[in-house]
Amino acid sequence: MSSRCRTSLLVLAALALLAGCDREERRSRGNPLGEAALGEAALGGPRVSTLQPGVPIASPPDARAADFEENAYAVSQGQQLFRQMNCSGCHAHGGGGMGPALMDDRWRYGGTMEQIVASIDQGRPNGMPSWRGKLTPQQMWQLAAYVRSLSAQPRQDVLSGRAESESATEPPTLRSREPMVPSSAAGVKGTTQ
Amino acid sequence: MTRALRGLGLAALLGGCHGIQSMTEGAGFQGEQFSGLFTLFLAVTGFFYILVILGLIGGLVLRRRADRDEAGEKTARIGLVGWLGAVLVGLTGLTVASYVMDRNVAAASPARPPLEVQITGNQWWWDVTYKNGVPGQEVRTANELHLPVGVPVRLTLKTNDVIHSFWVPALGGKQDMIPGRTNALTVLPTRIGSYRGQCAEYCGAQHAHMALDVTIEPLAAFRKWWAAGLAPAAPPATPLAQAGYRFVMTQQCASCHNISGTPASGRFGPDLTHVASRRSIGAGTFPMTPGHLFAWVADPQGAKPGNHMPYIGLNADQLHAVVAYLEGLK
Numbered sequence: 459m460s461s462r463c464r465t466s467l468l469v470l471a472a473l474a475l476l477a478g479c480d481r482e483e484r485r486s487r488g489n490p491l492g493e494a495a496l497g498e499a500a501l502g503g504p505r506v507s508t509l510q511p512g513v514p515i516a517s518p519p520d521a522r523a524a525d526f527e528e529n530a531y532a533v534s535q536g537q538q539l540f541r542q543m544n545c546s547g548c549h550a551h552g553g554g555g556m557g558p559a560l561m562d563d564r565w566r567y568g569g570t571m572e573q574i575v576a577s578i579d580q581g582r583p584n585g586m587p588s589w590r591g592k593l594t595p596q597q598m599w600q601l602a603a604y605v606r607s608l609s610a611q612p613r614q615d616v617l618s619g620r621a622e623s624e625s626a627t628e629p630p631t632l633r634s635r636e637p638m639v640p641s642s643a644a645g646v647k648g649t650t651q
Numbered sequence: 652m653t654r655a656l657r658g659l660g661l662a663a664l665l666g667g668c669h670g671i672q673s674m675t676e677g678a679g680f681q682g683e684q685f686s687g688l689f690t691l692f693l694a695v696t697g698f699f700y701i702l703v704i705l706g707l708i709g710g711l712v713l714r715r716r717a718d719r720d721e722a723g724e725k726t727a728r729i730g731l732v733g734w735l736g737a738v739l740v741g742l743t744g745l746t747v748a749s750y751v752m753d754r755n756v757a758a759a760s761p762a763r764p765p766l767e768v769q770i771t772g773n774q775w776w777w778d779v780t781y782k783n784g785v786p787g788q789e790v791r792t793a794n795e796l797h798l799p800v801g802v803p804v805r806l807t808l809k810t811n812d813v814i815h816s817f818w819v820p821a822l823g824g825k826q827d828m829i830p831g832r833t834n835a836l837t838v839l840p841t842r843i844g845s846y847r848g849q850c851a852e853y854c855g856a857q858h859a860h861m862a863l864d865v866t867i868e869p870l871a872a873f874r875k876w877w878a879a880g881l882a883p884a885a886p887p888a889t890p891l892a893q894a895g896y897r898f899v900m901t902q903q904c905a906s907c908h909n910i911s912g913t914p915a916s917g918r919f920g921p922d923l924t925h926v927a928s929r930r931s932i933g934a935g936t937f938p939m940t941p942g943h944l945f946a947w948v949a950d951p952q953g954a955k956p957g958n959h960m961p962y963i964g965l966n967a968d969q970l971h972a973v974v975a976y977l978e979g980l981k
Contacts, residue, residue: 487952487962538812538959542919543906592906594961 481615484531523571526599527606530616536604539597541622548585551625552608557585561608561627563636569611570638574602609636672847674820678867680759680839682823688752695741702737760837764803768796772808772815772828772850775857775958776921776934781877790880791909793921794934795864796848798840799873808834816852819865825851840867847935856957862935883912884924887976894968895976903963904973910980920960927980933958944974 526532540546548557558566567577578598581588589598607617610633617630670676677683771778781790796819798804808817810828817836818825821844826836848863868876887896899905900914907920915923921934929939933955937943946953949970951960965973 484957486957487950535959591902594903594963597961 482529482531484529486531518572520572520575522599526603527571527612528616529603530618532600533603533607533612533616534618535597536600536602537607537618537622539593539601540604543589543593543601545601551621551627552605553627560605561633561636563609563639565638569606569609571599571602571606574605575599578602608633610634611636611638671845672820672849674823677821677823678840678842678844678846679819679822679824680841681756681837682821683841684752684756685823688748691748692745695745699738699741759803759839761803764805764837766799766802766804767807768798768804769807769809770796770817770828772810772812772817772854772861774812774855775850775861775955777848777861777863778811778921781880788877788881790877791911791922792880792925792929794862794931795866795929797866797868797873797876798838799870800840800843800867802870803837803839806836806838808836813854814852815850815854815861817848817863818851819846819848819863821846822848822865827852843867843869845930849935857955860934860936860955862931864930864935866930879928880925884910885979885981888979889975891972891975892979893976895972895974898965898969898973899976903961907960923977923980925980927978941974941978944977945970948973948977 548555549560550557552561553559554562558564565573567573567582575595575598577586578589578593578601579595580590593601603612604618606612607630610617610630614631619629619631621627621629674682675686677686765783767782769780769782771780777794777796779792779794779796781792782788806817806826808826808828809832810830812830814830815828816825817828819838822838822840824836824838826834828834844867846865846867848865850858850861852858854861887893896913899908899910905915905917907917908923909916909918909920911922911924927939931937932939932943932947933951936955937947943954947955949965950962951958952962
């Protein structure tokens with residue numbers, strides 16, 4: 459093979475590698491149609507939840523879950539909201555305080571994206587307020603993606619290596635992924651009979 | 652014809668140096684001092700630059716003769732000594748001028764200026780708080796800076812997220828805003844007028860749309876503006892504005908925005924108490940007109956993509972109501 463041919467092959471290979479730099483799409487507007495539909499449907503009735511602590515529940519899968527969770531921009535927006543909306547006031551940077559820890563393997567109301575969004579949207583007994591109408595659905599999905607990143611659930615390259623404010627905990631990139639323990643009545647002490 | 656066009660083009664380029672965001676048309680003592688020093692440096696270094704170029708041309712034209720005599724050696728030596736002397740005088744002059752300017756600026760910055768303004772950089776807007784030592788007298792606003800002419804002002808510079816840089820070219824001085832640090836800059840406005848500031852450190856997608864409307868006004872007008880800023884927000888006047896008020900208070904708006912005198916007390920978006928009295932929307936992105944206000948509230952991500960105000964998805968009635976309420980916040 460001539461050196462010229464080798465050079466052009468190398469350039470081609472470098473160009474092919476460059477294509478890998480397109481990591482993700484940053485969608486700042488979210489998906490207006492889907493969100494509007496969710497907002498309208500949700501605004502109608504009273505805020506009733508069928509979720510019970512400790513009882514395994516089926517939550518309808520949502521196409522947006524993977525979309526937001528596998529997006530570093532969404533995770534970092536959620537990280538900012540986590541501080542701004544004072545989630546740390548009860549959940550203390552995910553370590554738990556007045557509210558339950560978010561970085562461990564226990565999920566009273568489920569730990570999938572859909573279940574976390576439901577918890578933020580509807581609120582939960584004993585302190586978790588409902589954020590419906592206070593945050594947009596897009597922001598709730600972003601928050602859920604960040605909450606999942608606290609136990610290192612998303613892909614490694616999506617996790618944030620930087621804390622939003624001074625924090626004693628390690629950044630998600632240095633944490634090991636917690637297993638998702640299916641919620642069971644025995645898993646939550648004192649919440650079921 | 653071509654020459655005239657070229658001249659016009661040059662004039663248009665030079666025109667860019669003037670106006671509301673200009674370093675050369677100083678509106679602040681510090682800026683004028685810097686501008687004067689810059690002119691002096693330009694003149695002195697330009698003079699020496701021309702000398703060097705002339706010397707080079709001379710060297711090319713008058714080639715060194717092979718049979719140098721004693722007199723030629725002497726002339727060269729005198730020329731060299733003269734050159735060294737000129738460089739020495741020039742450098743000393745510049746050093747002295749720089750020192751004098753530095754002292755002048757220091758003398759114009761009292762240790763405790765009568766007015767302190769805290770400016771916090773955010774992606775991508777400015778949070779501005781006026782302080783005079785009395786907590787109840789604090790005025791908080793956003794993306795606008797009113798300064799009294801002839802009064803030294805201490806600007807305390809912070810940031811909530813990434814590195815920004817405070818820069819009002821007319822006032823002079825550029826200071827970075829570093830996370831976790833408080834920087835300070837003292838300015839002394841000298842000329843009444845409207846100016847524009849701009850973030851001078853790349854800070855993300857909307858760095859270019861992070862501008863600050865600066866108004867330098869007489870002391871009496873400034874006092875009046877401060878007093879007006881202390882007043883709570885105007886109550887909604889029309890039924891439409893009242894509907895907007897209810898939406899703003901009960902829905903997403905109040906999570907991030909503060910409107911003094913109402914339940915809306917969020918702190919992560921710009922203060923909206925007197926938003927309609929400002930010159931621009933979205934940190935200098937659009938002029939404050941009803942049309943732009945509609946566009947902004949309807950779809951902030953279309954108006955300034957990437958900014959932290961989410962798309963809320965108002966229907967037409969809600970949009971009209973919210974804009975009617977915001978327009979009343981003079």
